[in-house]
Amino acid sequence: MDALTLLTSRYSSPRLTEPAPSAEAMALIKRAAVQVPDHGALRPWRFVVVQGREALVRLGDIFAEAAIEEDPTISLELQERARQLPLRAPMVIVCIAKITDHPKVPAAEQVQSTACAVMAMQQMAFALGYGGIWRTGAYTQYDYVKQAFELAADDEIVGFLYLGTPNGQAPNRTPLDADNFFSAF
Numbered sequence: 177m178d179a180l181t182l183l184t185s186r187y188s189s190p191r192l193t194e195p196a197p198s199a200e201a202m203a204l205i206k207r208a209a210v211q212v213p214d215h216g217a218l219r220p221w222r223f224v225v226v227q228g229r230e231a232l233v234r235l236g237d238i239f240a241e242a243a244i245e246e247d248p249t250i251s252l253e254l255q256e257r258a259r260q261l262p263l264r265a266p267m268v269i270v271c272i273a274k275i276t277d278h279p280k281v282p283a284a285e286q287v288q289s290t291a292c293a294v295m296a297m298q299q300m301a302f303a304l305g306y307g308g309i310w311r312t313g314a315y316t317q318y319d320y321v322k323q324a325f326e327l328a329a330d331d332e333i334v335g336f337l338y339l340g341t342p343n344g345q346a347p348n349r350t351p352l353d354a355d356n357f358f359s360a361f
Protein backbone atom coordinates (compact mmCIF):
# COMPACT_ATOMS: atom_id res chain seq x y z
CA MET A 177 0.00 0.00 0.00
CA ASP A 178 1.37 3.41 -0.90
CA ALA A 179 1.66 6.14 1.73
CA LEU A 180 -1.07 8.33 0.21
CA THR A 181 -3.61 5.52 0.34
CA LEU A 182 -2.57 4.63 3.87
CA LEU A 183 -2.80 8.15 5.22
CA THR A 184 -6.13 8.93 3.58
CA SER A 185 -7.90 5.63 4.19
CA ARG A 186 -6.66 4.10 7.43
CA TYR A 187 -9.18 2.92 9.97
CA SER A 188 -9.26 0.91 13.17
CA SER A 189 -10.60 -2.61 13.42
CA PRO A 190 -12.30 -3.46 16.73
CA ARG A 191 -12.98 -7.03 15.54
CA LEU A 192 -9.78 -8.92 15.00
CA THR A 193 -8.98 -12.54 14.45
CA GLU A 194 -6.06 -14.82 13.56
CA PRO A 195 -3.57 -14.55 12.05
CA ALA A 196 -1.55 -12.08 14.06
CA PRO A 197 1.15 -10.20 12.13
CA SER A 198 3.77 -12.62 10.81
CA ALA A 199 7.38 -12.48 11.92
CA GLU A 200 8.22 -10.50 8.77
CA ALA A 201 5.38 -8.06 9.43
CA MET A 202 6.45 -7.68 13.06
CA ALA A 203 9.95 -6.75 11.97
CA LEU A 204 8.46 -3.87 9.95
CA ILE A 205 6.01 -2.93 12.70
CA LYS A 206 8.90 -2.71 15.17
CA ARG A 207 10.94 -0.72 12.66
CA ALA A 208 8.10 1.80 12.30
CA ALA A 209 7.78 2.11 16.08
CA VAL A 210 11.33 3.35 16.53
CA GLN A 211 11.24 5.67 13.51
CA VAL A 212 9.06 8.25 15.28
CA PRO A 213 10.03 11.76 16.40
CA ASP A 214 11.81 11.66 19.73
CA HIS A 215 12.86 14.90 21.40
CA GLY A 216 16.29 14.55 22.96
CA ALA A 217 16.66 11.01 21.57
CA LEU A 218 15.52 9.69 24.93
CA ARG A 219 14.00 6.53 23.42
CA PRO A 220 11.17 6.48 25.93
CA TRP A 221 9.33 3.60 24.21
CA ARG A 222 8.96 0.11 25.64
CA PHE A 223 6.73 -2.46 24.00
CA VAL A 224 5.64 -5.76 25.48
CA VAL A 225 4.22 -8.12 22.87
CA VAL A 226 1.49 -10.38 24.22
CA GLN A 227 0.88 -13.04 21.60
CA GLY A 228 -0.82 -16.39 21.67
CA ARG A 229 -3.61 -17.71 23.83
CA GLU A 230 -1.54 -18.50 26.91
CA ALA A 231 -0.01 -15.02 27.08
CA LEU A 232 -3.33 -13.31 26.34
CA VAL A 233 -5.01 -15.31 29.10
CA ARG A 234 -2.25 -14.19 31.49
CA LEU A 235 -2.89 -10.56 30.50
CA GLY A 236 -6.60 -11.14 31.10
CA ASP A 237 -5.77 -12.52 34.55
CA ILE A 238 -3.80 -9.34 35.29
CA PHE A 239 -6.79 -7.22 34.22
CA ALA A 240 -9.17 -9.25 36.40
CA GLU A 241 -6.82 -9.10 39.39
CA ALA A 242 -6.46 -5.34 38.89
CA ALA A 243 -10.22 -4.92 38.76
CA ILE A 244 -10.57 -6.91 41.99
CA GLU A 245 -7.89 -4.80 43.68
CA GLU A 246 -9.76 -1.64 42.64
CA ASP A 247 -13.07 -3.00 43.86
CA PRO A 248 -12.97 -6.13 46.01
CA THR A 249 -16.76 -6.40 45.75
CA ILE A 250 -16.72 -6.58 41.94
CA SER A 251 -19.15 -9.16 40.54
CA LEU A 252 -17.92 -12.40 38.99
CA GLU A 253 -19.45 -11.25 35.72
CA LEU A 254 -17.34 -8.08 35.64
CA GLN A 255 -14.24 -10.06 36.64
CA GLU A 256 -14.89 -12.38 33.73
CA ARG A 257 -15.42 -9.44 31.39
CA ALA A 258 -12.02 -8.04 32.40
CA ARG A 259 -10.44 -11.45 31.85
CA GLN A 260 -11.82 -11.66 28.32
CA LEU A 261 -10.64 -8.22 27.13
CA PRO A 262 -7.27 -9.25 25.67
CA LEU A 263 -8.81 -12.22 23.91
CA ARG A 264 -10.36 -9.84 21.38
CA ALA A 265 -7.26 -10.10 19.19
CA PRO A 266 -4.47 -12.59 18.57
CA MET A 267 -1.89 -10.04 19.68
CA VAL A 268 -1.83 -7.11 22.09
CA ILE A 269 1.17 -4.81 22.35
CA VAL A 270 1.44 -3.03 25.69
CA CYS A 271 2.90 0.38 24.82
CA ILE A 272 4.80 2.02 27.66
CA ALA A 273 6.45 5.42 28.00
CA LYS A 274 9.50 5.03 30.22
CA ILE A 275 9.99 8.53 31.53
CA THR A 276 13.44 10.09 31.93
CA ASP A 277 13.80 13.19 34.07
CA HIS A 278 15.21 15.70 31.58
CA PRO A 279 15.65 19.48 31.81
CA LYS A 280 14.34 20.13 28.27
CA VAL A 281 12.05 17.22 27.51
CA PRO A 282 9.04 17.05 29.79
CA ALA A 283 7.31 13.76 30.51
CA ALA A 284 4.39 14.79 28.29
CA GLU A 285 6.67 14.88 25.24
CA GLN A 286 7.97 11.41 26.03
CA VAL A 287 4.38 10.18 26.22
CA GLN A 288 3.64 11.93 22.92
CA SER A 289 6.58 10.22 21.25
CA THR A 290 5.29 6.88 22.50
CA ALA A 291 1.84 7.77 21.17
CA CYS A 292 3.44 8.40 17.78
CA ALA A 293 4.94 4.93 18.00
CA VAL A 294 1.53 3.39 18.73
CA MET A 295 0.13 5.10 15.65
CA ALA A 296 3.14 4.18 13.52
CA MET A 297 2.76 0.51 14.44
CA GLN A 298 -0.94 0.59 13.70
CA GLN A 299 -0.28 2.25 10.35
CA MET A 300 2.38 -0.27 9.40
CA ALA A 301 0.07 -3.14 10.33
CA PHE A 302 -2.67 -1.58 8.18
CA ALA A 303 -0.31 -1.05 5.26
CA LEU A 304 0.60 -4.73 5.41
CA GLY A 305 -3.06 -5.82 5.31
CA TYR A 306 -3.52 -6.39 9.04
CA GLY A 307 -5.84 -4.47 11.32
CA GLY A 308 -5.58 -2.95 14.74
CA ILE A 309 -7.13 -0.76 17.34
CA TRP A 310 -5.54 1.43 20.00
CA ARG A 311 -7.29 1.00 23.31
CA THR A 312 -6.67 2.51 26.72
CA GLY A 313 -9.33 2.46 29.43
CA ALA A 314 -8.92 2.16 33.17
CA TYR A 315 -6.39 -0.67 32.90
CA THR A 316 -3.72 1.75 31.69
CA GLN A 317 -4.10 3.58 35.01
CA TYR A 318 -4.36 0.79 37.56
CA ASP A 319 -1.29 0.41 39.80
CA TYR A 320 -1.72 -3.35 39.70
CA VAL A 321 -1.25 -3.39 35.92
CA LYS A 322 1.63 -0.93 36.09
CA GLN A 323 3.39 -3.13 38.64
CA ALA A 324 2.79 -6.23 36.53
CA PHE A 325 4.69 -4.50 33.70
CA GLU A 326 7.33 -3.13 36.08
CA LEU A 327 6.60 0.54 35.44
CA ALA A 328 8.36 3.10 37.62
CA ALA A 329 6.26 5.79 39.30
CA ASP A 330 6.44 8.28 36.40
CA ASP A 331 6.08 5.76 33.58
CA GLU A 332 2.82 5.46 31.67
CA ILE A 333 0.96 2.84 29.74
CA VAL A 334 0.07 4.83 26.63
CA GLY A 335 -2.08 2.14 25.14
CA PHE A 336 -2.84 -1.44 24.37
CA LEU A 337 -2.48 -1.93 20.64
CA TYR A 338 -4.66 -4.82 19.55
CA LEU A 339 -3.44 -6.34 16.29
CA GLY A 340 -4.64 -9.12 14.04
CA THR A 341 -6.60 -9.71 10.89
CA PRO A 342 -9.76 -7.63 10.46
CA ASN A 343 -12.90 -9.68 10.94
CA GLY A 344 -15.48 -7.46 9.30
CA GLN A 345 -15.93 -4.86 6.65
CA ALA A 346 -14.13 -1.55 6.39
CA PRO A 347 -16.32 1.17 7.94
CA ASN A 348 -18.52 2.99 5.49
CA ARG A 349 -18.01 6.55 6.64
CA THR A 350 -18.27 9.93 5.02
CA PRO A 351 -14.80 11.44 5.26
CA LEU A 352 -14.55 14.43 7.60
CA ASP A 353 -14.24 17.82 6.00
CA ALA A 354 -10.67 18.58 7.04
CA ASP A 355 -11.12 22.28 6.37
CA ASN A 356 -13.39 22.47 9.42
CA PHE A 357 -10.32 21.93 11.58
CA PHE A 358 -7.98 24.36 9.88
CA SER A 359 -7.82 28.12 9.75
CA ALA A 360 -5.37 30.58 8.33
CA PHE A 361 -3.43 32.80 10.68
Ligand SMILES: Cc1cc2nc3c(=O)[nH]c(=O)nc-3n(C[C@H](O)[C@H](O)[C@H](O)COP(=O)(O)O)c2cc1C
Binds near residue numbers: 186188309312
Ligand atom coordinates in the same frame (compact mmCIF):
# COMPACT_ATOMS: atom_id res chain seq x y z
C1 LIG B 1 -5.34 7.56 23.06
C2 LIG B 1 -6.50 6.78 22.52
C3 LIG B 1 -7.16 5.89 23.32
C4 LIG B 1 -8.24 5.15 22.85
N1 LIG B 1 -8.86 4.25 23.67
C5 LIG B 1 -9.88 3.52 23.19
C6 LIG B 1 -10.50 2.53 23.99
O1 LIG B 1 -10.12 2.30 25.14
N2 LIG B 1 -11.52 1.83 23.48
C7 LIG B 1 -11.97 2.05 22.20
O2 LIG B 1 -12.90 1.37 21.76
N3 LIG B 1 -11.39 2.98 21.40
C8 LIG B 1 -10.36 3.70 21.87
N4 LIG B 1 -9.77 4.64 21.07
C9 LIG B 1 -10.33 4.91 19.72
C10 LIG B 1 -9.90 3.88 18.68
O3 LIG B 1 -8.51 3.65 18.73
C11 LIG B 1 -10.28 4.36 17.27
O4 LIG B 1 -9.55 5.49 16.92
C12 LIG B 1 -11.74 4.68 17.16
O5 LIG B 1 -12.44 3.48 17.34
C13 LIG B 1 -12.10 5.33 15.81
O6 LIG B 1 -11.77 4.49 14.79
P1 LIG B 1 -10.86 4.98 13.56
O7 LIG B 1 -9.45 4.93 14.04
O8 LIG B 1 -11.19 4.00 12.47
O9 LIG B 1 -11.30 6.35 13.20
C14 LIG B 1 -8.67 5.34 21.51
C15 LIG B 1 -7.98 6.25 20.69
C16 LIG B 1 -6.91 6.95 21.18
C17 LIG B 1 -6.17 7.91 20.29
